[in-house]
Amino acid sequence: MKLTRIALAAPLLLAIAACGQSVEQPAGPGIPKLPPPVSTEGDFGSNLQAALIAAKNGDTIVLPEGTFALTDPLSLDVGGVTVRGAGQDKTILDFTNQAGAGEGLLVTSDDVTLMDFAVRNTKGDGIKSKGADRITYRYLTVEWTGEPKETNGAYGVYPVESRDVLVENVTVRGASDAGIYVGQSSNIVVRNSIVEFNVAGIEIENSTGADVYGNIARNNTGGILVFDLPDLPIGAGNSTRIFNNQILANNTRNFAPEGNIVASVPSGTGVIIMANRNVHIFGNTFDNNRSAQVLISAYSLPFTDASYNPLPREIVVRGNTYGAGGNDPQGMLAPLAQAIGGALPPIVWDGVTSWPGAEPQDVNLVIGEAPEVGFLNFGVGAYPLDAAALRPSPERPVALAPPAEPAAIVLPQLR
């Protein structure tokens, strides 16, 4: 039987070869080796895109070492594929001369791992994954070179509408919106990464269940943001823990194009929680954020989305370390700070508890810091802002129903 099979296989192979297709070598015994890297003969971008299209579940696509100029965006739509370079400073996909629209690399399949390469100077977002469950971004660099500028792409690492998202050991520089942006997703870990010179370092938006820890967010406009926005397919963001991060000197001018929500982020903010529920901020080190270390704020613009709650609620700030900061408030915080002498304490809340057409709500803020850590409630009450009605107060709110901390995120790709 075995002999027959071999005899029959020969004409089959010939027939395949006659069609000009490649013939794979049978797998040998022992440890499976990585396949050879994508060829650099001819147009590397085409070779790589062809490999991404031809990949099968379980394949690893190996990127060679070197800097490669690409003109067209890349995309992967096959599940269970690993794309692996020689190192985040060794394999560089350079999109400086990108002609095709959109992002550098788009992933739309599940169980994908991206690791050990860099994406540079894309016209749009750096690496986007949409509807890509259990994705892993690991040891990647996404950057826009030169001074931070508004013509840079919006997001560096951009998983959206996905479940079980892991971002670890990545570096993002220069994004004109957020370096690491996770949107409309659930069950998320962002850890051990460096974000710098972005407008927002890390942003978790309209998402449920995120652990953000061990990161360094420095020299952004705002360090780490947790937002919820109206009029999106997936909303009601909740249950994020931000802990053991270093959130330092996020004093870069805001270079986001106007119109985007982050264009309103005051330069010099460490963490901003806006219109989100059940967010816990603990064990972080804040230093040299010139506007405020922690800003807790309502969504201030008009909206029609009846299911939307614009208030931050069930927010816990406890056990963080605060260095200098709040000494030079910027943006929308500047005039407010001016009214109380110019500087702001580490923790600032706008004091909004209702919105047009809604009853005032108990927002359950817990400021669990040592007594000497300053706090300010601007006492805005409701938007639109009425400067004459401001009632600033250093008194910490009393939470009637302090929220329990969410359990640690467990990801299937880390089991």
Added chain:
Amino acid sequence: MRRALVLVLGGLMSACGQAKAPGPDMGVILAEAPAAKLSAYGLFDDMATAAPAARVEPYDLVNPLFSDHAAKDRFVFVPAGEVADYHDTEVFGFPVGTVLVKTFRFAPDMRVPEEEAYRVETRLLIHKADGWAAYPYVWNAEQTEAEYAPVGARRSIETISPAGEALSIAYAVPNQNQCKTCHQSGRDIQPIGLKARHMNHHGQLDALSAKGVIGPLPVRLPSEPAAFDVSLPVEARARAWLDINCAHCHKADGSASNSGLMLSALETDPVKVGIGKRPVAAGRGAGHLLQIVVPGDPESSILAFRLASVEPGVAMPELGRSVPDPDGLSLVREWIAEMEAR
């Protein structure tokens, strides 16, 4: 065992373009992998003239997608003995084995698109046993064959637009994944144009039904206005134009779902259509503007800004155009301008 292998061999040989019966070849159509050459499908009786084979029926749309002024020839093939189920709002229920064929061609002067016309690419959407698959084919210079081009291609096209403007177009044949970007419907690929409202003109649906391509039709068929028939209301025309040009991505299960901007003509929530809506994830695509559509003010509307742009990362649609659609843009501007300010 041996017989099965002989069949496999036979399939492989026909995939190589060897002897086969005329007309669409179901073996090639339903094969797991795409054929290397377009001719292998048997969709055309004569590749040099691209004359369709029997049962490969031409059709057109009330409002076509703008693709850098390309002229398009569309065909639908439904296997013998099968028929597509009519649907009022969604794509017709095409049986397995259906092939949708779209050829993109140019001419030196698109005011006379039939003169010296040449085919650039043909895209196939094939309904395989496990769902639709999209395959791009690029025509050779001799216009005798088109080769499977999974990574797409770029072509420099020199032409004169229908309005008389000289154009140098960096035409992009999409790669296979980009086909899905526009044809995405949740986890699946779906056709876009083959809906009743997009095809209901000149008695076309009745004719296709009579030919057995589409099943029995209801008495009342949905319709949409021709986008550039100025005798019709601007709003309905603009919404119809946005529907065919944008709604394949800007829908709840489309590629642009996370924007929250939903541009189907059937969408009734003004905010979802962009009126007073703020941008999400637009980056510099927002162009310093605050809302997608500012009633009465096209200059301040992100929608018009992005339709006018040719810059990667700003221009919309993201794929399939490198020059603006002047007529579509002015229609959208007109719609926004006449909208009552709020």
